[in-house]
Amino acid sequence: xxxxxxxxxxxxxxxxxxxxxxxxxxxxxxxxxxxxxxxxxxxxxxxxxxxxxxxxxxxxxxxxxxxxxxxxxxxxxxxxxxxxxxxxxxxxxxxxxxxxxxxxxxxxxxxxxxxxxxxxxxxxxxxxxxxxxxxxxxxxxxxxxxxxxxxxxxxxxxxxxxxxxxxxxxxxxxxxxxxxxxxxxx
Numbered sequence: 001x002x003x004x005x006x007x008x009x010x011x012x013x014x015x016x017x018x019x020x021x022x023x024x025x026x027x028x029x030x031x032x033x034x035x036x037x038x039x040x041x042x043x044x045x046x047x048x049x050x051x052x053x054x055x056x057x058x059x060x061x062x063x064x065x066x067x068x069x070x071x072x073x074x075x076x077x078x079x080x081x082x083x084x085x086x087x088x089x090x091x092x093x094x095x096x097x098x099x100x101x102x103x104x105x106x107x108x109x110x111x112x113x114x115x116x117x118x119x120x121x122x123x124x125x126x127x128x129x130x131x132x133x134x135x136x137x138x139x140x141x142x143x144x145x146x147x148x149x150x151x152x153x154x155x156x157x158x159x160x161x162x163x164x165x166x167x168x169x170x171x172x173x174x175x176x177x178x179x180x181x182x183x184x185x186x
Contacts, residue, residue, distance in 0.1 A: 004173065
């Protein structure tokens, strides 16, 4: 899958948490804002704990290695979604289409895509969380397992990401990047 410049794929282990916190600390030291580190560290730890709680195996996000235009408040969690006897993967997809407005990502129909909007607390404030979810069956699983990418954009709750001139191009870019996903057979 192609990613924007400066974006990286990470696992969700405690080792990654230490690496991200070390990078953040270094940036704050260089900016003379080390006092912000404790609050940032708590957010990073809470975010990774939540990702692990959701059984996310990977996360994809912008890092400081890319151009400024590619730095947006979006993170993508990658999880394996398994059907059960009570709700097969095909039944999950049908529900997504019927109840959540799911649709094929593109004409290939390898991915189903839907959106979830909510407000979430971050510290003492409430922000908008616009999540685009992409689900594709895992090759060889007989449609019993799917790979799910959940791309969450944090935004001002007064803004509609689909209508905002600064945010809506990123939503289109997410779709374009997801459309480049391919199984490699490794």
